Amino acid sequence: MEIKQTALAGTLESSDIQIMLSKGTDGIKINLDSEVKKQFGAEINAVITSVLQKFEITNANVKAVDKGALDCVIKARTIAAVQRALGTTDKPAWEVL
Amino acid sequence: MPSVVTLNLQDNQTFQDWQAFLTSLGITNFQTNELTTIDLTLGIYDEAAKLVATGSIAGNVLKYIGVCNKYTEKGTYFNTIVSELMNQLAQQGVFHYFVFTKPEYAQSFEHVGFHQLAGTEFGALLETGDTNVTTYVQSIPKIPHQSQKTVAGIVMNANPFTLGHRYLVATAAKANDLVYVFVVNNDVSLFSTAERLKLVQEGTKDLPNVQVVNGADYMVSYATFPAYFLPTPDAAIKYQTTLDARIFKHQIAPGLNIRKRYLGSEPLSRTTNIYNQTLTKELPPEIQVVVIPRLTGSAHQVITATQVRQAILAGQLAAIETSVPPTTFTFIKSNFKILQQRIQKGMNIDGN
Structure with a gap:
């Protein structure tokens, strides 16, 4: 799937993650800011990547600012960002969850 | 909560x-x-x-x-x-x-994903989002072996592109392998960004080593340098021009190998004059500042875009013809009514 427009989901509040998804040309590129990047950076990136793969997105730039989000939150925020970026928010992709 | x-x-x-x-x-x-x-x-x-x-x-x-x-x-x-x-x-x-924030708060913004573009003792400028200064510099066209060439930069609003601008660009083009002309990106001037870009491109078409680029949010933009467009006290102008100069020096110039910045001497505009002083102070030694004296017209008057805009208001097409390249003149002539209407609708023509 091709990203149509940049999209933002999530907040910067504690236990949340803010995801900005935009067009990319060179695979999935994730720029992660997190205070626990050292401990959980690889896992956060893996959760984001797996959601993008389920939507068959192969090229994307992701800017993620993590404030201690759990995996389920990361997943939910990424799905919201993807559906906004694809312009498909009117058809929730339940099967991805 | x-x-x-x-x-x-x-x-x-x-x-x-x-x-x-x-x-x-x-x-x-x-x-x-x-x-x-x-x-x-x-x-x-x-x-x-x-x-x-x-x-x-x-x-x-x-x-x-x-x-x-x-x-x-x-x-x-x-x-x-x-x-x-x-x-x-x-x-x-x-x-x-x-x-824009005070230096002591810059870190708070970095914690939420912002990246600092430039800082002074009075304030810092940070950005975040789906594009940034790195992707901007990457998107600018380059020539082979650019790191071994002499490359110069000029920033102009060109509202509109005059023979004075043309003289500045041509002088730089003669002395360098490549000249980037960054056109200020804002739509608060009489000529829109698209129009100004087009007129600079057309007016420099015969100079093969000139590359015209949109200055985006990084050069004399509303974000970095509002004083260019708004009446502002000197202290604020100094602070904003310092930020603008440092962004150019540290974020823009290195990736393009720009070692010289050309300026037109500025006898008439107070804001631009302070801007030139700041650039002369901030850019060297990495970037050499070359000040070219203003081209004087037939009546030994300096050519300025401000005069061209005033002539548009006054309806003096003949006075415009001697101050601008044929490409700009053709555009003004065929859009004369529209431009006059913009001024009548309240577009300020006395600024930059």
């Missing part, structure tokens, strides 16, 4: 509370020209209906961000306000944000 509300600054009582709160945090510039650019102001009130956090948006710039951390964990209100401002801008399709 108290919720975020929109503040109506037109309401006198709300405005006074807001101003008093920011003043108590050391934010004291409430000049009209700063306030009129605000598109939206958000706030958080505590249980006692006291304002404890606020932030505003002007275009894609976050402004007037102030937070009281007395009764809460540090950063909570700040993160709430900043993320709500970003969400509001995202709904309008804006995904590239700037913030």
Whole structure:
């Protein structure tokens, strides 16, 4: 799937993650800011990547600012960002969850 | 957790509370020209209906961000306000944000994903979003072996492109392998960005080593240098021009191997004159500043775009023809009525 427009989901509040998804040309590129990047950076990136793969997105730039989000939150925020970026928010992709 | 509300600054009582709160945090510039650019102001009130956090948006710039951390964990209100401002801008399709802030708060913004572009002792400029200065520099066309060539840069508003601009570009093109002409990106000038870009491109077409580029948000933009477009006290102009010069020096020039910056001497505009002084102070030794004396017209008067705009208002086509290249003249001639209507509708022509 091709990203149509940049999209933002999530907040910067504690236990949340803010995801900005935009067009990319060179695979999935994730720029992660997190205070626990050292401990959980690889896992956060893996959760984001797996959601993008389920939507068959192969090229994307992701800017993620993590404030201690759990995996389920990361997943939910990424799905919201993807559906906004694809312009498909009117058809929730339940099967991805 | 108290919720975020929109503040109506037109309401006198709300405005006074807001101003008093920011003043108590050391934010004291409430000049009209700063306030009129605000598109939206958000706030958080505590249980006692006291304002404890606020932030505003002007275009894609976050402004007037102030937070009281007395009764809460540090950063909570700040993160709430900043993320709500970003969400509001995202709904309008804006995904590239700037913030001016005092140096001591720069770190708070870095914690929420912002990246510092330039800093001075008075303030820092940071950005975040789906594009940034790195992707901007990458997107600019380059030539083979550019790192071994002599490369120069010129920044101009070109409102519109005159024989004076042309002379500056041609002089630089003669002395360098490659010249980047960055055209200021804003739509508060008489000629729109698209028109100005087109006229610079057409007016330099015969110079093969000139590359015309949109200056985006990084060169004399509304975000980095509002004083260029708004009447502003000297101190603020100095601070803004310093930021602009440092962005050029550290973020733009290195990736393009720009070692020289060409300026036209500035006998008439106070703001641009201060800008030139700042560039001369900030850019060397990495970037050499070359000041080219203004081209004088037939009557030994310097050629300025301001005079061209005044001639458009006065309807003096003949006076314009001697000051601009044929390409610019053709454009003005065929759009004469439209340009005059823009001025009559209130477009300021006395600035830059």
